[in-house]
Amino acid sequence: MTHKLAVLPGDGIGPDIVREACKVLETLRTNFGLDMAWEEAPVGGTAYDQSGHPLPEATLELARGADAVLLGAVGGPRWEALDYSVRPERALLALRKELDLFANLRPAKVFPELAGASALKPEVVAGIDIMVVRELTGGIYFGEPRGVEELPDGRRKGVNTLVYASDEIERIARVAFDIARKRSGRVCSIDKANVLESTELWREVVTDVGTREFPDVELSHMYVDNAAMQLVRAPGQFDVMVTTNMFGDILSDEASMLTGSIGLLPSASLNTEGAGMYEPIHGSAPDIAGTGKANPLATILSVGMMLRYSLDESELADRVERAVEKVLEDGLRTPDIAAEGEQAIGTAEMGDAVVAALRG
Numbered sequence: 001m002t003h004k005l006a007v008l009p010g011d012g013i014g015p016d017i018v019r020e021a022c023k024v025l026e027t028l029r030t031n032f033g034l035d036m037a038w039e040e041a042p043v044g045g046t047a048y049d050q051s052g053h054p055l056p057e058a059t060l061e062l063a064r065g066a067d068a069v070l071l072g073a074v075g076g077p078r079w080e081a082l083d084y085s086v087r088p089e090r091a092l093l094a095l096r097k098e099l100d101l102f103a104n105l106r107p108a109k110v111f112p113e114l115a116g117a118s119a120l121k122p123e124v125v126a127g128i129d130i131m132v133v134r135e136l137t138g139g140i141y142f143g144e145p146r147g148v149e150e151l152p153d154g155r156r157k158g159v160n161t162l163v164y165a166s167d168e169i170e171r172i173a174r175v176a177f178d179i180a181r182k183r184s185g186r187v188c189s190i191d192k193a194n195v196l197e198s199t200e201l202w203r204e205v206v207t208d209v210g211t212r213e214f215p216d217v218e219l220s221h222m223y224v225d226n227a228a229m230q231l232v233r234a235p236g237q238f239d240v241m242v243t244t245n246m247f248g249d250i251l252s253d254e255a256s257m258l259t260g261s262i263g264l265l266p267s268a269s270l271n272t273e274g275a276g277m278y279e280p281i282h283g284s285a286p287d288i289a290g291t292g293k294a295n296p297l298a299t300i301l302s303v304g305m306m307l308r309y310s311l312d313e314s315e316l317a318d319r320v321e322r323a324v325e326k327v328l329e330d331g332l333r334t335p336d337i338a339a340e341g342e343q344a345i346g347t348a349e350m351g352d353a354v355v356a357a358l359r360g
């Protein structure tokens, strides 16, 4: 059966990195028999400029009908002053909510060749392989009430609400425990249960699910401030980290620096139906947009996750990961992962190198 893909390049460096990921998909089709067809659609600021909305109905429909969505990035200074309701980032949140993509997997794996590019000492990050499991359709990103209101005395009040219902916590906990069973058998749940009742419930529910359904998995808990510190002090203690929407957003960017660059971290956002959205964890990088300096590897590795989690093509996923390892072994570096004085290559050259490594 032909896999139907929706490709949403978005803004800033989005189109550049997605172009390279599509070269990889095309190579898998022509050389390795991947049966797929993709259709592209605008999203984010680019879509807003074209149609007045960051997530046009046609784009949402395309995503709904696809087996998997590949997304670049959205947003940028050009659209920052827009009303919140039509800001590019809203498209991302709407896609996640509409497709019920509650489970966001963000692996942070240190490639041996890049241990020297890490923000930490190479010996501290050697072998690091962390899976951040981020809840993606709840928490403070979606809680009501929200907004900015005028107070009678002329002041304004900004409100966001951190809400979690027990079933939302249960389902993300199950995803984390399941993944841990295939890895080290350990889960660390990150919360702020000492201050926030919503995450006190988080801790309680994660513990219940663990005790009742996954007694074989070792569960520990950590407050988020400590976790942020431990991630740079001794990252080797973590394997699967499960956490709320906002804590996961922040901790995954932090974890990326263990690997050397945010330009290396892919993600999968999954629902219970097997469909998923795949995107790098980074944003539209306005500071380097249009310069050809963006690292496309996070997006290419997101294609790998797509093959594994939505298309049931794990052999091809392995091939993509091996091709990325090969280009790094060969010493190819975009500027974000190049050592001082080391020759760097551009976005398209990196994509071409992965394609060449795939072809063998």
Ligand SMILES: NC(=O)c1ccc[n+]([C@@H]2O[C@H](COP(=O)([O-])OP(=O)(O)OC[C@H]3O[C@@H](n4cnc5c(N)ncnc54)[C@H](O)[C@@H]3O)[C@@H](O)[C@H]2O)c1
Pocket (backbone or CB within 6 Å): 013, 017, 072, 073, 074, 075, 076, 077, 089, 092, 262, 263, 264, 279, 280, 281, 282, 283, 284, 285, 286, 287, 288, 293, 294, 295, 296, 298, 336
């Ligand atoms: N998933 C998404 O679409 C997503 C994620 C994060 C931020 N954003 C949006 O992107 C815009 C910029 O946000 P930001 O600057 O805070 O975060 P960012 O992730 O876009 O950039 C942070 C830093 O990392 C660098 N960087 C990011 N991706 C890179 C890559 N592939 N290769 C090399 N360097 C890379 C950038 O140059 C920048 O210095 C904002 O509008 C934000 O809302 C979108």
Ligand SMILES: CC(C)[C@H](C(=O)O)[C@@H](O)C(=O)O
Pocket (backbone or CB within 6 Å): 075, 089, 092, 093, 249, 281, 282, 283
């Ligand atoms: C752009 C923004 C809505 C998004 C998030 O906060 O989830 C981004 O930072 C991410 O990590 O995907």
Ligand SMILES: [Mg+2]
Pocket (backbone or CB within 6 Å): 249, 250, 253, 281
């Ligand atoms: Mg983020």
